[in-house]
Amino acid sequence: MRIAVCLTNTTKVAPWLAGLREALPGTLVEEWAPGAPQADHAIVWAPPQRFLDEQQSLKGIFNIGAGVDALLKLKLPARARVVRIDDGGMASQMAEFVCHALIRHFRELDCYEDDVRNGAWSYRRPRDRADYPVGIMGLGVLGERVARAVAHFEFPVLGWSRTPRAVPGVRGFAGQEQLDEFLRATRVLVCLLPLTRETQDILNARNLARLMPGGYVINVARGAHLVDDDLIALLDSGHLAGAALDVFRTEPLPAEHPFWRHRKITVTPHTSARTLREESIVQIAGKILAMERGEPIAGVVDPQRGY
Ligand code: NAP
Numbered sequence: 001m002r003i004a005v006c007l008t009n010t011t012k013v014a015p016w017l018a019g020l021r022e023a024l025p026g027t028l029v030e031e032w033a034p035g036a037p038q039a040d041h042a043i044v045w046a047p048p049q050r051f052l053d054e055q056q057s058l059k060g061i062f063n064i065g066a067g068v069d070a071l072l073k074l075k076l077p078a079r080a081r082v083v084r085i086d087d088g089g090m091a092s093q094m095a096e097f098v099c100h101a102l103i104r105h106f107r108e109l110d111c112y113e114d115d116v117r118n119g120a121w122s123y124r125r126p127r128d129r130a131d132y133p134v135g136i137m138g139l140g141v142l143g144e145r146v147a148r149a150v151a152h153f154e155f156p157v158l159g160w161s162r163t164p165r166a167v168p169g170v171r172g173f174a175g176q177e178q179l180d181e182f183l184r185a186t187r188v189l190v191c192l193l194p195l196t197r198e199t200q201d202i203l204n205a206r207n208l209a210r211l212m213p214g215g216y217v218i219n220v221a222r223g224a225h226l227v228d229d230d231l232i233a234l235l236d237s238g239h240l241a242g243a244a245l246d247v248f249r250t251e252p253l254p255a256e257h258p259f260w261r262h263r264k265i266t267v268t269p270h271t272s273a274r275t276l277r278e279e280s281i282v283q284i285a286g287k288i289l290a291m292e293r294g295e296p297i298a299g300v301v302d303p304q305r306g307y
């Protein structure tokens with residue numbers, strides 16, 4: 001069996017090659033270069049179209065992230081199945097990140113930090129968690145884990161998915177027909193949707209205006225879910241209280257973008273849930289071996305659905 005590794009951008013390739021060789025003894029694992037022999041499976045991040053055009057024999061294309069939106073924009077070899085990372089240590093990172101953003105807002109920790117910096121010993125009136133229902137868009141691998149973590153802090157939790165999902169402690173909503181009801185019952189909105197035709201620009205003026213007054217937006221999915229100017233207008237009008245943004249339409253976020261300086265926006269550099277190399281290698285190697293044995297595997301992407 002031959003495996004082609006094609007990881008572009010900032011990823012360090014050597015430790016992936018070493019880890020995959022160790023996890024799949026007897027397998028040829030090579031970094032792809034133009035004109036390389038046909039491989040059976042590929043491990044990719046942001047591969048060039050030329051890689052996919054050349055590698056027409058691929059059975060599996062293993063993306064080293066959860067989101068496959070960029071990969072699905074490319075023309076893929078006809079018989080290849082696209083497989084995403086299923087948790088692999090990302091779900092608990094995402095739960096930490098979202099709970100931190102939520103609690104920092106709910107407990108007004110940024111305000112305390114400002115006061116302390118100005119030498120002020122001040123108190124704010126305690127808030128009631130019942131007034132801060134948290135609505136999670138996307139109840140998949142990451143969204144469900146985040147919902148459980150938020151419920152642990154005794155916030156009311158709502159979830160919205162494409163098809164109905166029963167998650168203990170979560171009030172479930174599904175489909176376009178229940179979106180408005182979900183938004184109207186939400187004060188803190190967490191976006192954990194995959195980026196698809198249906199979900200692009202979903203955090204727009206119409207939908208964000210439906211959140212409870214004083215709403216807060218946590219976008220940890222993809223930048224193209226959010227209409228940037230609509231968010232700024234609703235923050236400036238006072239309908240929304242703030243936003244924590246980890247993902248952006250253009251990354252790195254351009255220096256001139258107003259998000260950097262908006263006093264109600266907290267920016268982080270797409271870091272809420274990082275791919276963990278060791279966990280991911282174990283998961284991918286296990287799936288390759290299962291595929292070779294003809295067994296079903298988790299995390300196979302449906303290209304029609306887009307996730
Ligand atoms: P997932 O397991 O595929 O779950 C997706 C969820 O979204 C499912 O509940 C699905 O509904 C729902 N959904 C999809 N389309 C919808 C629609 N049109 N309307 C309503 N609900 C819809 O994905 P995941 O692993 O949780 O990851 C979610 C996204 O997080 C990834 O796609 C990626 O873009 C992003 N991400 C970001 C970071 C970061 O560091 N910022 C890290 C990892 C991932 P059903 O349950 O009905 O299918």
Ligand code: GLV
Nearest residue numbers: 064065066067068
């Ligand atoms: C990161 O954004 C991922 O999709 O894994």
